[in-house]
Amino acid sequence: MESIKNNVKNIIDDIPKINRFGEQVIVVAAVKKQPIEYINDAIDAGIEHIGDNHVQEFRQKYDGILYNPHRHFIGRLQTNKVKYLIGKVWLYHSVDRLDLAREISKRSQLSDVTSSILLEVNIGGEESKGGFASDELFSAYKEICTLPNIKVVGLMAMLPFTDDEVLLRKLATSMRQLFDSLKDTDDNVKYLSMGMSGDYKLCIECGSNMVRLGTMLFGSRNY
Ligand SMILES: *Cc1c(COP(=O)(O)O)cnc(C)c1O
Numbered sequence: 477m478e479s480i481k482n483n484v485k486n487i488i489d490d491i492p493k494i495n496r497f498g499e500q501v502i503v504v505a506a507v508k509k510q511p512i513e514y515i516n517d518a519i520d521a522g523i524e525h526i527g528d529n530h531v532q533e534f535r536q537k538y539d540g541i542l543y544n545p546h547r548h549f550i551g552r553l554q555t556n557k558v559k560y561l562i563g564k565v566w567l568y569h570s571v572d573r574l575d576l577a578r579e580i581s582k583r584s585q586l587s588d589v590t591s592s593i594l595l596e597v598n599i600g601g602e603e604s605k606g607g608f609a610s611d612e613l614f615s616a617y618k619e620i621c622t623l624p625n626i627k628v629v630g631l632m633a634m635l636p637f638t639d640d641e642v643l644l645r646k647l648a649t650s651m652r653q654l655f656d657s658l659k660d661t662d663d664n665v666k667y668l669s670m671g672m673s674g675d676y677k678l679c680i681e682c683g684s685n686m687v688r689l690g691t692m693l694f695g696s697r698n699y
Contacts, residue, residue, distance in 0.1 A: 484521035506690035572606035584625035594632040630667030652683030
């Protein structure tokens with residue numbers, strides 16, 4: 477659809493290419509529930525990264541996507557479904573527990589690939605969200621670093637749904653600080669995935685370098 481292409485072009489043009497830390501800002505199109513044609517339109521218009529939430533959708537659409545964009549998995553991932561993704565996902569965003577990291581490691585080893593992951597942090601301390609608490613992040617990180625065939629390349633967070641901009645900035649800034657403390661000691665750590673359609677501007681200002689956009693690119697989803 478022309479309207480999707482134009483929309484995507486305008487948004488890509490509008491988002492800063494570089495954040496204030498001098499890092500390139502990567503736009504990941506959140507493609508859940510979008511038909512293949514829309515996804516391919518977005519890719520035609522310049523999207524180079526796409527992120528899925530559901531394993532089944534990922535598998536159904538996998539071969540229909542044009543031009544080989546970087547594939548991300550951004551949704552909550554059940555351990556027993558990891559096997560379907562191994563070798564096909566460029567970056568796993570939402571590694572929110574140790575047993576998931578162990579399974580990705582084990583399956584990656586069996587397939588002789590190395591998988592890159594982000595550790596999800598529950599920065600708002602919300603019951604409803606997955607992720608490591610900030611005070612358990614470093615011990616989890618250290619343990620995951622000992623696993624074979626898996627590489628921690630950054631952090632991911634979903635901020636609470638709230639209009640309280642002071643709170644959002646505070647949480648986004650805390651995420652950047654956690655990210656910096658890992659990055660300072662580990663050269664593999666490069667990505668801070670934080671920001672969706674509602675809060676991506678604020679997140680980039682606070683130091684995100686990877687935003688996941690659905691509604692902004694495709695309009696609201698038809699469930
Ligand atoms: C759907 C989704 C997004 C994008 O959300 P929008 O508000 O539509 O931009 C980002 N991240 C995750 C994990 C998602 O599930």
